[in-house]
Amino acid sequence: MSAIEQQRGPRLNSQAYILPITVGIALIGILLRLWFLQIVKGEELGQQGLEGRTVSISVPAPRGEIVDRRGLALAGVKSALALMVTPGPIMDKPELVGRLAQICSLDKAEMMDDIKENSYRRFLPFVAKLGITAEQAVAVEEQRAFLPGVFVRPESVRQYPFGPASAHVIGYVGVPNKEDVRRLSEGNHGLPSFVGKVGVERVYDDALMGIAGKDWVEVDSRGRQLRAHNSDPPIPGSKVVLTIDLQLQKVATELMAGRKGAVVALDPRSGEILCMVSGPSFDPNLFARRAPRKQVQAILRSELQPMHDRASRSAYAPGSTFKIATLIGGIQTGTLTPTTTYHCTGGVRLGSRLFRCLGHHGTISYERAMEKSCNVFFAQVGRRAQGEGMAKAAIGLGLGHKTGVDLLGENPGIIPNEKWIKEHERTWYPGDAINMAVGQGYVEATALQMATYIATVASRGKRYRPHLLRSTIPPGIEEKPIRSKPELLCEVELSDDWWDRIHRALTRVVQSGTARSAQISGITVAGKTGSSEHRRGKSSHGWFVAFAPVEHPQIAIAVVLEAGGHGGSVAAPVARGVIEKYLRSRPQEAAR
Ligand SMILES: [Zn+2]
Known part of the structure; x- marks a missing residue:
């Protein structure tokens, strides 16, 4: 896999490419993040007695495209609003899950299963639903004081324009499971919202996923954001060109x-x-x-x-x-x-x-x-x-x-x-x-x-x-x-x-x-x-x-x-x- 390893070096020119993405995330997400820190992290940080400390917030990297031998897209990305749920604060509160499911037109039982499945990552939010509407996002916002660990942020969604025609070769991405988390903990990618599960998506996952960025912010003892320091922008994934026609x-x-x-x-x-x-x-x-x-x-x-x-x-x-x-x-x-x-x-x-x-x-x-x-x-x-x-x-x-x-x-x-x-x-x-x-x-x-x-x-x-x-x-x-x-x-x-x-x-x-x-x-x-x-x-x-x-x-x-x-x-x-x-x-x- 030397081809994959070699690509780590020349990534310094990527800032121009990712600027619009970070701006987008910053605009839509800044309040949400502030809130996330206050509500979710606040309790944790407070318990640890961290005052005036700097913490980092992960910024997801856009996944690389997969194209055929002529450059035609077999797998691309588009942006969508994602409902993020942190299992820890909500897993034992079925009435809150019920309220959230109602707001986002989701099946409550299914959502409970989802939260349970992801409970191993207690304080790491996962994508519970992709492509929620602006109205639903606003409704989540309005209710956020009652929904600990729940927030909305833009995510890049994988798209397979020719779906079934290349399904087995390309494979697909999904929310990381325990095994994925173990695999990724050895690298320096951070934990992305989606990882390759099978096919090319899995084999070339390291190249495709890029490296998550980090925003460094200073927080008070309650986890409230005092000021933002510098940020390391995410490095997008590589484009993977296949031999497929x-x-x-x-x-x-x-x-x-x-x-x-x-x-x-x-x-x-x-x-x-x-x-x-x-x-x-x-x-x-x-x-x-x-x-x-x-x-x-x-x-x-x-x-x-x-x-x-x-x-x-x-x-x-x-x-x-x-x-x-x-x-x-x-x-x-x-x-x-x-x-x-x-x-x-x-x-x-x-x-x-x-x-x-x-x-x-x-x-x-x-x-x-x-x-x-x-x-x-x-x-x-x-x-x-x-x-x-x-x-x-x-x-x-x-x-x-x-x-x-x-x-x-x-x-x-x-x-x-x-x-x-x-x-x-x-x-x-x-x-x-x-x-x-x-x-x-x-x-x-x-x-x-x-x-x-x-x-x-x-x-x-x-x-x-x-x-x-x-x-x-x-x-x-x-x-x-x-x-x-x-x-x-x-x-x-x-x-x-x-x-x-x-x-x-x-x-x-x-x-x-x-x-x-x-x-x-x-x-x-x-x-x-x-x-x-x-x-x-x-x-x-x-x-x-x-x-x-x-x-x-x-x-x-x-x-x-x-x-x-x-x-x-x-x-x-x-x-x-x-x-x-x-x-x-x-x-x-x-x-x-
Ligand atoms: Zn014969």
């Missing part, structure tokens, strides 16, 4: 049409994530603006699990998309050559079990086997390369371990190598190699992993760490971005001839094989379909992995549709739409 994010969301599944597209030359969509989605604005509990709980309890990130946290059997790893396993173990053929009569028998193929392909070699997705050919390749041979290839291509993406809670998927079998106390049967060869059995991968996998094939073995951060821009006049650099994690060793052959075979899949629905006129697309069984009687998961243009790959993509049906008919059209949008809106880009 908002246009692609929107196109992928539309093409998913609310179905369960995920789309992840990468730049295979750097690992930059161009789009990352999980469906169905939810509106992160509900969390950021502190929507009523009922609305939030409806999302949390939904059977569709809209908050679950299916792109990086759900692992599925990859089905036939795994056959690329099987092929590379065969090549690397020396058990497969360009002229190796097997005979397909519609299935392969192992003991009493018959592993079926979708066709009767006769004598077949790797290229046509890939085009037609012949199970018999790959079952034989897998038997000879064995589990360990396929596992080594798959792991090199980015499966079976976390990709290292800059998000929390990534699912590592499963590649059943010897170590995994031992750790999980499984027994390896001969049929397991056949299952593995066709991406079934124990094998599981996330859409993010499969995007990394096909991006590694596209870049002829170079596997980059997939990432979302393009740069951070510290506040100030200069706006000098601190760029994040591509990170090469691994190189899969294979001859140039073999990479050429694999690219040709995958091109045939789209030109005349199982993925003809991914064809784009004027652009050569290479890819592989998959349809993985997961539960008897249920439709298979539809997969498609692809890259384009084959000559100089600029985009690699993985699409999975949960119980969506055949990958060629459901997932390939989604990938085609995203690839076409990306390449047509970026006129002939020279190789970097």
Whole structure:
């Protein structure tokens, strides 16, 4: 995270930027603060016998913007009036909470719960409601003598203009909980009203939140303000520029049409994530603006699990998309050559079990086997390369371990190598190699992993760490971005001839094989379909992995549709739409 740490230095020019904010806060808030000191702090300070002492009052820092690779806002801020409640003085006075709830049109029981939840921060006010009206603010003012620890102040509210389209990647902010407070107590940020909870908001929280300012005021023994000393203005959060392309994010969301599944597209030359969509989605604005509990709980309890990130946290059997790893396993173990053929009569028998193929392909070699997705050919390749041979290839291509993406809670998927079998106390049967060869059995991968996998094939073995951060821009006049650099994690060793052959075979899949629905006129697309069984009687998961243009790959993509049906008919059209949008809106880009 060196990029984040570096940004601490050049923040001195930020005063011009934050002046209007501090003036605004000063104008609206000065009386409120004076009152706050008298009523809330007064008692405390009085007890401590502090006379003529200087105390500091925290001034919140505006949170940094999150923008896409072209500078379009994915998360911004706007100002709103916030009802602040200090739990200590009011937590045992339900009648006062009732009065306050009435003034602000809030549910009393909900408000009591809120206060209880925040009671650990006894004398630290929290945002009980955002966006109260001017009338409500005045009413709170009028009643303030009876409402200890309650006040109104302007706050910057997080806004997600494209809400559900980027919800899982961006995440959302919320009121800090105990754990957040512990995390923040180690830094020098002060305690902001809102902190990142998940997604980019959480991972880059330190950069985004800025540093709270302080007003130093002298108070008498009753906490009344005698005079103001100097103030340290807050330092706004940095702007976080993502690798995401908002246009692609929107196109992928539309093409998913609310179905369960995920789309992840990468730049295979750097690992930059161009789009990352999980469906169905939810509106992160509900969390950021502190929507009523009922609305939030409806999302949390939904059977569709809209908050679950299916792109990086759900692992599925990859089905036939795994056959690329099987092929590379065969090549690397020396058990497969360009002229190796097997005979397909519609299935392969192992003991009493018959592993079926979708066709009767006769004598077949790797290229046509890939085009037609012949199970018999790959079952034989897998038997000879064995589990360990396929596992080594798959792991090199980015499966079976976390990709290292800059998000929390990534699912590592499963590649059943010897170590995994031992750790999980499984027994390896001969049929397991056949299952593995066709991406079934124990094998599981996330859409993010499969995007990394096909991006590694596209870049002829170079596997980059997939990432979302393009740069951070510290506040100030200069706006000098601190760029994040591509990170090469691994190189899969294979001859140039073999990479050429694999690219040709995958091109045939789209030109005349199982993925003809991914064809784009004027652009050569290479890819592989998959349809993985997961539960008897249920439709298979539809997969498609692809890259384009084959000559100089600029985009690699993985699409999975949960119980969506055949990958060629459901997932390939989604990938085609995203690839076409990306390449047509970026006129002939020279190789970097
Ligand atoms: Zn076959």
